[in-house]
Amino acid sequence: MKKLFDILNKKKRSVLGLMSGTSCDGLDIALIEVEGSGIDTRFNFLAGQGAPYSKKQKQALLELMQPDKSNAETLCQLNFYLANIWAKMIHAFLKKQGLTKHEIDLIGSHGQTIRHQPDPIKFIDRKIRSTLQLGDPSVLAQLCGIPVVGDFRVADVALGGQGAPLIPYFDWIYFSRFKENILAVNIGGISNITFVSADGAFNKLIAFDCGPGNMLIDQAMQRLYNKPFDKGGNTARSGKFCPALFDCIQKFDTFIQRQPPKSTGRELYGRDFFLTLLKEFIRLRIDEPDFIHTITKYTAFAIYENYRKFIAPYNTVQKVAVGGGGAHNSFLMEMLRDNFNEAEVKKVKDYQLNEDFKEAIGFAVLANETLHGKPSNVPQVTGAAKPAVLGKICPV
Ligand SMILES: Nc1ncnc2c1ncn2[C@@H]1O[C@H](COP(=O)(O)OP(=O)(O)O)[C@@H](O)[C@H]1O
Ligand SMILES: [Mg+2]
Structure with missing residues (x-):
């Protein structure tokens, strides 16, 4: 001692x-x-x-x-x-x-x-x-x-x-000093968000897991391309949007609409969830890149939808700061920018933090x-x- x-x-x-x-x-x-x-x-x-x-x-x-x-x-x-x-x-x-x-x-x-x-x-x-x-x-x-x-x-x-x-406690320590309303987003296997208010008030922190981060994309890449992930989001970028698949994922995924506090993991978005998507992939005869494209688009949507439902009614953010491996998926970053058109989507490295x-x-x-x-x-x-x-x- x-x-x-x-x-x-x-x-x-x-x-x-x-x-x-x-x-x-x-x-x-x-x-x-x-x-x-x-x-x-x-x-x-x-x-x-x-x-x-x-x-x-x-x-x-x-x-x-x-x-x-x-x-x-x-x-x-x-x-x-x-x-x-x-x-x-x-x-x-x-x-x-x-x-x-x-x-x-x-x-x-x-x-x-x-x-x-x-x-x-x-x-x-x-x-x-x-x-x-x-x-x-x-x-x-x-x-x-x-x-x-x-x-x-x-x-x-x-x-x-x-x-x-x-990580919200760390987000509070780190992002408070910037004195702006910031949404810190981490895209690991699961995605999570933390709202830090411009005045740095601890009791104004809002945070929770949003849903899938890279987890669905990784499983799809492994299954269809025998690759661990979609490097740079290039496969997703080469595909087209499949609205029918998007609607199906939205239907299966009740977590993103759930009221916080909430957290999740592989229990929800692991093998069983992915096999359900794979059935749709076969049923709808989707091309491989379109499958990756649509799942990636859904991943960005899941993050934004959680912000829209549970944070935006009370606070608006000027900046979104993305960290985690998903920040390297530039197609996913583009999709986030499309969703968050009112806020600037940056990487945590723009805040001198290694993503x-x-x-x-x-x-x-x-x-x-x-x-x-x-x-x-x-x-x-x-x-x-x-x-x-x-x-x-x-x-x-
Ligand atoms: N260059 C890249 N392009 C696209 N995705 C990437 C890249 N590098 C890492 N990733 C994604 O990030 C994941 C790892 O992120 P990480 O933050 O370590 O998550 P976790 O905390 O769940 O381990 C990889 O599985 C992959 O999906
Ligand atoms: Mg990791």
Whole structure:
């Protein structure tokens, strides 16, 4: 514990943030130097690296997320396996940066979501909300020789919250200083939005998961083109719009119309949802590029529709700041611009924030909050009964 107090008492801390998202594309590692806490947090992004999973690793992860393909044995193994491969990735990253573990004070690790069921479901003799992120933080701390804060979501879920999204707290810290009404959009496997008001008021934050980010596009690309994603959105751009398919997706997708607080994941937009779309693809005899085009258009629409329904009636935004891997899909960005014609759609990099590492940086900042004993959920966003200090601190 003394070591943790020493870290807390330093003027500046070197913190690694780790994000392994629902896309299962790899581990994002971000190194920041951070000082202060809460709204007074200041940080410098020093380096980042995306450590991709092999095809075999990605396939195994996707399979183990299917309840019918996993069991207590495989999940037990996976929890340690992930910590093992991440520790190796971190060693390689530090070596590349010419750093040793002694120069890193703390790691903030999101973990890999395997199951996210934040709405109560009957289990044994009561209704239970739950969420499961694997890649055990204690194993990671021991293998890296660096203290880890992990498992951020569970405290919020215990308090009746969705446990997600958690990045809104970071969005509040980061975007408040720009003093404009900003909609921060993150397009990972799932898309989420945060409204930050020009006066930076914490109680005016509005945020939630919108629906599919890259998840439907990626599954379609994998199935039809044997490629993990639509690079630059080029396939989508080469196709035509299929209104009949768009209408079908809108009909199947009840989540985007649902009132917040809300969060989602592969449980909703994974294999089963995609197979339903694939049936329509066959039934409507759609050309492959048209399928990708229409799904991409729907992805942009889902983001805008959530803004239109749940934010625009109360606040208008001048700027939209997009981060996450979806920001590289320039066709998706074009579609967002078409939807948000009244606001300027930018990338978070226009706000001096690296779009590939935004979430990893966010979890480094959240770990810094936990070290300071500060709550970092946003109760009006997640629906939690009260603020909570998030995560488990695993010392070494
Ligand atoms: N150059 C690119 N062109 C189009 N899409 C991209 C590109 N690079 C990344 N992506 C998309 O971003 C996804 C990864 O985004 P990421 O923010 O890591 O999501 P997650 O947090 O769910 O892992 C990829 O699966 C892919 O769909
Ligand atoms: Mg990722």
